[in-house]
Amino acid sequence: MDIQEYEKLITDQLDELVGNIISQNPKLNIAVKKGERVGDGISKFLENKFVEFSNDHEFFCDSIASPEGKTKNPFDVQTVFKIKDHEELIWIDFKAVNVDNEDTNPDSGTPDKIITLIQNGHFYLAYIIVYYKGSDNGLEFVENDNKFVKSYFLKNVSSTMRITPANQMQVNGFSETVYRTREEFLDFLLQKKIESNERKLKKATQELENFKTGILKVKTAKQTEITIDLLKKLNTEQEEKIKKL
Numbered sequence: 001m002d003i004q005e006y007e008k009l010i011t012d013q014l015d016e017l018v019g020n021i022i023s024q025n026p027k028l029n030i031a032v033k034k035g036e037r038v039g040d041g042i043s044k045f046l047e048n049k050f051v052e053f054s055n056d057h058e059f060f061c062d063s064i065a066s067p068e069g070k071t072k073n074p075f076d077v078q079t080v081f082k083i084k085d086h087e088e089l090i091w092i093d094f095k096a097v098n099v100d101n102e103d104t105n106p107d108s109g110t111p112d113k114i115i116t117l118i119q120n121g122h123f124y125l126a127y128i129i130v131y132y133k134g135s136d137n138g139l140e141f142v143e144n145d146n147k148f149v150k151s152y153f154l155k156n157v158s159s160t161m162r163i164t165p166a167n168q169m170q171v172n173g174f175s176e177t178v179y180r181t182r183e184e185f186l187d188f189l190l191q192k193k194i195e196s197n198e199r200k201l202k203k204a205t206q207e208l209e210n211f212k213t214g215i216l217k218v219k220t221a222k223q224t225e226i227t228i229d230l231l232k233k234l235n236t237e238q239e240e241k242i243k244k245l
Contacts, residue, residue, distance in 0.1 A: 004179070007153060010081050010090070010124070013059050014151040018128055021049045022141045022148050032098070032134040042096035042132065042139075047076045050092070054079060074113040075125075089122045095129045097173035099142055108161075108169040111189060114154055123182060125154040129173060144174070152177045155185035163196035165203075 030041045047065035054060035063079040075091035082088075093109060114125050128151045131144040141148055158175035169192075180188060210218060217226040224230075 003182070007124075009083075010059075010088070011126070011151040011153070013081070014092070014126060014128055015147075015149045017050065017053055017057065017060065018046065018130065018149045018151070021046065021053055022130065025049070025141075027135060027138060027140045029138040032132070032139045038098075038139065039094075039096040042130065043076055043094040046094045046128070046130070050077050050079070059083060074109070074116065088124060090124045090126055091117060091122075092126050092128055095127055095173060097129055097131050097144070099131050099133050099144060107164075108154075108157075108171060110167050111163055111169050111193065112167070114189070123155075127152055127154065127157075155180055155182060159188075161192065163192050165196070165200050167196075 025045075028042065028045060030038050030045075032038045044065075051063045051065050054063040059081050060079045061082055063077055066073040066076050076094045077092040079090050079092060080087050081090055091113070095108070108127065117123065117125060128149060130149055131142050132139045133142055144150070154169075156177040156179050157169075158171050159178055160175055161169055161171040164170055210216075214228040215225060216228060216231070
């Protein structure tokens with residue numbers, strides 16, 4: 001089977017399964033204010049339902065949800081995609097996007113987890129995006145571009161994806177995906193790691209130069225530049241007040 005055809009089969013099946021969950025549960029009793037994000041509650045609901053709906057599925061089996069109370073788990077759901085005699089372990093990460101937020105950039109986890117996954121002989125980290133908005137009695141799932149569900153592999157993430165200084169992947173929830181081969185993705189990931197570290201190096205270099213000239217914090221719109229001399233001056237004024245007690 002062609003790799004791209006194989007990958008499309010997996011994401012189509014993910015879309016269908018989660019779509020069935022949503023069609024049977026179009027609304028959730030989770031309070032949400034306009035613009036507010038309640039992704040954790042939605043994610044946990046979808047995790048448990050995915051395990052339930054894949055119990056007797058044509059392709060998915062052995063699904064497990066992330067442990068309760070564990071926030072640093074590398075997946076929301078781990079499942080196995082089975083076709084003929086081939087089994088593919090897949091990590092799933094649910095992302096719930098509030099359509100009232102025009103610019104939403106949910107963290108997509110550390111890039112190190114895909115490295116771990118590949119090192120262990122697997123490759124596919126799937127993101128499943130669902131869309132919602134607040135309703136009178138909680139929230140309701142809604143369509144975005146005529147879809148309730150959008151599934152894609154990390155390998156096809158938008159080129160706008162960036163890695164933050166905290167080593168978290170971040171991409172706009174409404175961004176378009178880009179097809180890459182598996183090898184192209186590895187080159188893409190390396191380039192994003194390089195760019196991230198270049199930004200950190202540039203910032204650290206600038207801060208170091210500031211420190212050498214006595215600047216502890218660069219000026220912002222609300223306050224003047226903070227220098228070591230300014231802090232010494234303020235300290236002197238405080239000490240003088242104490243001496244006059």
